[in-house]
Amino acid sequence: MRRFTFVAGAALVVLSLLVPSAHAARKLRVVATIPDLKSLVEAVGGDLVEVDSLTRGTQNFHEAEVRPSMMLKLRRADALVENGVELDAWADVAVLGANNPNIVRGAAGRIEISRGIQLLEVPSVRVDRSMGDVHPLGNPHFSLDPGLAPIITQNIVDGLARISPDDRPAFEKNRQAFLDQLGHEMERWMKIMEPVKGAKVVAYHPDVIYFLTRFGLVQVATLEDRPGIPPSPQHLVQIIRLMKADGVKVILVEPWNDLKLAQRVADEAGAKAFVFATAVGAVKGADNYIAAIEFNVTTLAQALK
Amino acid sequence: MRAWAVVLALSCVASISAPAAAQEAEALRKEIEALQKQLQSVTERLQRLEAQPRPPQPAPAAPMPAPALGAAPPASLGISPADLARPRQPFSLYQQRGAGQLLFDMGVAGDFVGNLTQSNVEKAGGGTFAGQENRFFPREVELGLFGQVDPYAYAEVRIEAGEASRGGDLNVTLAEGAVTMLTLPFGTQAKFGQMRNRFGYTNLIHEHDLPWIDRPNVLRNFLGDEGLKEKGLEVTIVPDLPFYLEGLVGVFNGDNETAFGRGTLRVPMFTGRLRTFLELGDASALQLGMSVASGETGEKRRDTVLGWEARYKYRPEGWLHPLVTLTSEAIYALRRVNVDVDTDGDGLTDLIKKRERDRFGWYAGLEVQPLRRWAAGVRYDWSQFPDRPGSERAIEPYVSFWTSEFLRFRLAYKNTTRDHRDGFDLNGGTARKVDEVLFQGTFILGAHPAHPF
DSSP states (O other): OHHHHHHHHHHHHHHHHHHHHHHHHSOEEEEESSHHHHHHHHHHHGGGEEEEESSOTTSOGGGOOBOHHHHHHHHTOSEEEEOOTTSSTTHHHHHHTTTOGGGSTTSTTEEETTTTOOOSSOOOSOOOGGGSSOOTTOOOOOTTOGGGHHHHHHHHHHHHHHHOGGGHHHHHHHHHHHHHHHHHHHHHHHHHHGGGTTOEEEESSSOOHHHHHHTTOEEEEESSSBTTBOOOHHHHHHHHHHHHHHTOOEEEEOTTSOHHHHHHHHHHHTOEEEEOOOSTTSSTTOOSHHHHHHHHHHHHHHHHO | OHHHHHHHHHHHHHHHHHHHHHHHHHHHHHHHHHHHHHHHHHHHHHHHHHTSOOOOOOSSOOOOOOOOTTOOOOGGGOOOHHHHTSOOSSSOOSOOOOTTOOSSEEEEEEEEEEEEEOHHHHHHTOSSSTTOTTOEEEEEEEEEEEEEEETTEEEEEEEEEEEOSTTOOEEEEEEEEEEEEOOOSTTEEEEEEEEEOOOTTTTTSOGGGOSSSSOOHHHHHHHOTTOOEEEEEEEEEOOSOSSEEEEEEEEEOOOOTTTOBOOOTTSOEEEEEEEEEEEETTTEEEEEEEEEEEEEBTTSOEEEEEEEEEEEEEOOTTOSSOSEEEEEEEEEEEEEEEEEEOSSSSSSOOEEEEEEEEEEEEEEEEEEOOSSSEEEEEEEEEEEOTTSSOEEEEEEEEEEEEEETTEEEEEEEEEEEESOOTTSOGGGOOOSEEEEEEEEEEEEEEOOOOOBO
16 A cells, blocks of 8 residues: 555656646747847747748848748748738748748738837838838837847747746746847947947948937948949939038948948948848847847947047 | 405515516626726726827828728717727728729730851741740730639739741730639538649749740640640639648640640549648748649540649748759659551551650759849750650859849740750751740739739
8 A cells, every 4th residue: 555655646746847847848849030039039939939030130031032931931820920011921932832830921820010119211202112122110120129129029028928928927937028128228238329429321231220319320322322222323422422521430331231332332432331230130140139239239339439 | 365365476576576676787887887988997097098199190192091990080079999899781882092092903014035056047937935935925924813803702813015026926825814712611612714723833834824934845845835724614622631732633624735735624624632731830831732633635546744843942040042042853754655557668658546645854954042132043954745755954154133023034045955856957058956045024013813832
């Protein structure tokens, strides 16, 4: 009898240890359209999620090539986190080929992080393609603005909690911890950028406006005459004149754009051109959300001195 | 005595539970206080972050910001910033775009082509655009409408107009009208309606999206000038495997007159396809597939068409476009035909025999795009004819120029050589050897779905 009681008790102890681990073994499979969102989902989801990204930080997200390998990632996903505002509209084609009802538009696993974001550069005039590859809903490149991280992460929490309601407290706790860390870094970044507040910069493509505005910098022009249209020589001459007149010291370039052209313009204007971390993973060392912003802040502050 | 015992027992229980209840209430009160402090901390942090000053933007003047999704009500309603950050249901709709927003996407694609060739080829009607040699004409101007029908289905409708014959009126036809059911179980989808069949790589592509000016000869010879377009049902499955594999089966009327033509569900045309995809590192990828279509011809004879496809792309890291693209397809057709047999040599048919005729053809194309706006390539075609003896081969170098991703021009030279005159000697002309200059202008207006691999 004693032996039976001992064995039964041991079995119960073993089972009670196994059950939580069996439950914890099934992580939520989340796919993000861009690496910024992957990093934020990892921050919010912690150990409860395994996250993948459909694109890399060195790619142009407007023109991502839809490959069957994207469909393979999406096939098994419990959730798809997308930027919206037509930055990643190609995701619909990938979802169409993935045969996964969890992530079709309108499903609980489809999480769009642009809800509640006050967009910049929303056109107030009639929009057409004579303006280039214009975004009629507004500038979609807000994911690396640390000031918008509370809204973005709240959208992620609410989206993940729709498919895993029991884990909401954990998601909220992780979000809190991430925002605490981000808030602490933000105080330091503001101090670093304080001396260069009001400085003027030129961007190759208009995808850094949220970041610049957050830290009090001014974008005076873009190398692209119009978004997505390669610059004409006449436009470049105007940019050089403007940079000289306004004392612009920096041209920010995406990793997928023509750095050599930007450097030639910078040389003519007495400025510097360098690759900016326009996304997580865009440059070496910008491997996560905070590291990407750290790179941008420190590099920009140094270049503007 | 017994009653006193019960009263005593109840008193003991009450005296034990009262402190327990009080303790529980105290614990709850503490928890509520902690949550309130947390909420206060988050609210203060949000206010600090949002309060960062934004300097005024220089010209062009910043437009008035549109109300954000789930726009914030005034603070006088007493709603905290934490509440404002919480998204409203439903979870994910198309973004709010303003007044007059359609519930679907709309786009127009225009494709204009032309060619210059020898006059004898024009007489024989043996050029690439048969019957429209030495002309410039709208091959296809297409209105595309696509979007979600409801949470369970996606639809696309394409109406196209084009000049089908020399100087003729424009033909307006329904090019595609199909619904895809997105939420079926076991990783399946079903598509029904009129569609371009998923047979091989090129058949699915509309004229304005082709990687070349013209469809490869083998596909036009075996499936007709416009390829395989049928009415019916396709079901696809993407099984949960560690590699990508898509399986497809379809059942259709079999209206295509080049390969089939029976046109009845009593003897339907069946299709099948397997497609896989291999990532060869970050810069390269290879897509492979095999397809089959089997049905009866108008003469009630079985025709089975097999296809193989391969497509390779190399895109260096950070490039906006691929540097090298290789595409190849092969078709093998096995068709039962009626053959007239003259047994006694008098020139009259004495009996009709059934024979199996097999025919083969393939093409391979290479494109190099060293610059964003310029690409050059060459395609080689070799094909037998499914309905007559002989074969043809063609080589077609070309160059493409994009002003933007929405406007493209192409120029090609095509040399075609046929080893049989039959069918290419109409009206006293001859098209055994054909030299053509082909040109194309294509534009896209409005929405256009992203191109697949």
